[in-house]
Amino acid sequence: MALVFGLVFLGAFAVVVLLGMATASPSSQKAKQMLATLDSALATDSPATRDQIVNLRKSELLSTIPWLNKKLLQLELAPMLQQLLTQADLKWTAGGLISAMCFLFVAVAYGIYWKSGLIFVALPVGLVAGFLPLWWVFNKRGRRFNKFVQVLPEALDLMVSALRAGHSLIAAMGLVSRECGEPVQSEFKVTFEEQNYGLELKTAMDNLVNRVPIQDLRIVATAIMIQKESGGNLAEVLEKTSHVIRERFRLKRQVAVHTAQGRMTGWVLTLLPIVLAFALYWINPEMMSILWTTAVGKKLLWASCIMIVIGGFIIRQIVDMDV
Secondary structure, eight states: OHHHHHHHHHHHHHHHHHHHHHHSOHHHHHHHHHHHHHHHHHTOOOHHHHHOOOOOOOOOOOOSSHHHHHHHHHOSHHHHHHHHHHHTTOOOOHHHHHHHHHHHHHHHHHHHHHHHOOHHHHHHHHHHHHTHHHHHHHHHHHHHHHHHHHHHHHHHHHHHHHHHTTOOHHHHHHHHHHHSOTTHHHHHHHHHHHHHTTOOHHHHHHHHHHHSOOHHHHHHHHHHHHHHHHOOOHHHHHHHHHHHHHHHHHHHHHHHHHTHHHHHHHHHHHHHHHHHHHHHHHHOHHHHTHHHHSHHHHHHHHHHHHHHHHHHHHHHHHHOOOO
C-alpha cells in the first residue's frame, strides 16, 4: 500500500514538473537556475545585491570615432589628457576634448577674421578660445582636489576610530569608502576593491596617489607604508597625520587671505589695458586703428601684449606661496 502511494506521489510530482517545464521558456529557466546558484553561493536573497553589476574592465577608449581612437592610442599626449579628465571626474574622452578645442579655435578665429579681416587678432583670440575646454578641465580638477583635501582629515579620523576598535587597515578603508563624502569615498573605494582583488598594498596606494597627486595624500600613503615596514601604532600615526593636514589647510587659508590684495592687483593690472583699449576703440575707432594699420602700431601692440603676459606671470609667482 505504501508502495502504491509512493508511486502515485512520484507520478503526480513528475506531471507537475513536466507542465512547469513546458510552460516556462528556456531563457527564463536558465536565468532562474543562475540566480539560484548565485543566491546559494553568496548566501543572500537581497534583490538589491543581486541587481548590482560590478564592471571590472578598464575602458581604454579615447574617442568614439574608430580612426581617431586609433591615432590617439599612438600619441603620448592622449593618455595624459585622459588622466586629467579622470582626475577631474569628467565623462569626456581625450578625443572629445581635442575635438572641442580644435572646433572652438577654428570657429572663433574664422569668425573674427571674417568680421574684421585682422589675422593677427583672430589667431590669438582663437587660441584663447581653443584652450577654454582644457582650462575648464584643470579648474574642475583643482576644485575636486581641494574638496578631497577638505574631506581627507575626516576620513583619517574614521580610519583611526576603526583601527582602535580592532578592525584591519583594509576594513578601515572599506568603512571610509562607504561612510565618507565624495571624492574621498570613490577613490578609497577603488583602493579597497583593488585590495580585495589581490593587489599589493603598496601598489594600491601608489595607484591612489597617481589618481590624486596631492601632497597631503602622499603623506598618508608614506605613513601607512612606513608603518607596514617598521611596525608601530598605525592609529596614532594616522591621527597625527590628520592633525598635520588640518594645520596645513589652516595655514593655506591664512596665506590666501594675506595675498588676496596682491592677486586682485594682478587681475586689475592685467585686464585694465584690455578694457581701456576696447573703450577707446568704441569712443574713437580711427585713433585706435593706428595700432594695427601702421608698422609702428603693430610693433607697439605686440610689445604691449607680451609685457602684459609677463607682468601677470610675475605677479602670480609673487603671490603664489607653496605651503
